Amino acid sequence: MKKRFLPAARAQLSCQEVAMLADSHAHLDTFSPEVLPQVLQRSQEAGVSLILSVGMNLDSSRRAVRLAEQHEMVYPAIGIHPWEALEIDLELSGRLRALARRPQVVAVSEIGLDFARRSDNKELQMLCFRHQVRLARGEELPVLVHSREAHQEVLAILREEGGYQVGGAVHGFTGTAAEVQDWLGLGFSVSIGRALLRAEMSHLAEVVPLIPLERLLLETDAYAGGQAPATAEPSAVRGVAERVASLRGLTLEQVAEATTNNLKALLGL
Ligand SMILES: [Zn+2]
Secondary structure, eight states: OGGGSSSSTTTOGGGGGSSOOEEEEEEGGSSTTHHHHHHHHHHTTTEEOOOOOESHHHHHHHHHHHHHOTTTTEEEEOOOOGGHHHHHOOHHHHHHHHHHHHHOOOOOEEEEEEEOSSSHHHHHHHHHHHHHHHHHHHHHHOEEEEESHOOOOHHHHHHHTTHHHOEEEESSOOOOHHHHHHHTTOOOOEOOOOGSSGGTTTTTTGGGGGGGGEEEEEEEOEEEEEEEEESSSSHHHHHHHHHHHHHOOHHHHHHHHHHHHHHHHHHHH
């Protein structure tokens, strides 16, 4: 590495020198088997060493488990997304539990409530979420939570079902400073994604420095087939980390190391 040719003003680092980054939320099972190896390769080149691949439903959760068997850097979370909320009968409950007990599985996700997307099935979403918080508690797995226009309801269910006992994080956080305090009060971490890079989310520049470094996670919510595939890969977590570093007056390595350690601690790795 020819460091002397790099500009001195800005600490530009090669990928190898960057402390490991971790993506706490990606939908790797949405990438085709043909492109996934390249996606993971690009992630590694960007310094990413750990990716939590979260399920949307039973099938994608199973695929996430399979990906974890094939790729060392991938860990699976299983769960039913609020967009796919459905009645969890005995049979589905048993299947989810069996999946949660697979040795690779480290979390229950993606679960939560999304009243922005749909408000006509709130009761169903809440039942589905509640069931999965119970599952997580029973299996002693942390929860990574999706919350959209349902902040109070999500918190209430986590409190009522003892979700704070297993710990967890709110994913893709775009809320307010007051909401950060609610999550911290519950003992949860706060995961920041690519929204931090969007101009219309400028309030996050003030909110992110309020999150204690030891409670901060980073993510991409990578999903194949988006409008901008180049940014919708786990490698994009590096851009989020760089922005967090500049907002907090830290180096990229400090942010990478802290957030990677935070995710490992949360997932028991
Ligand atoms: Zn997601």
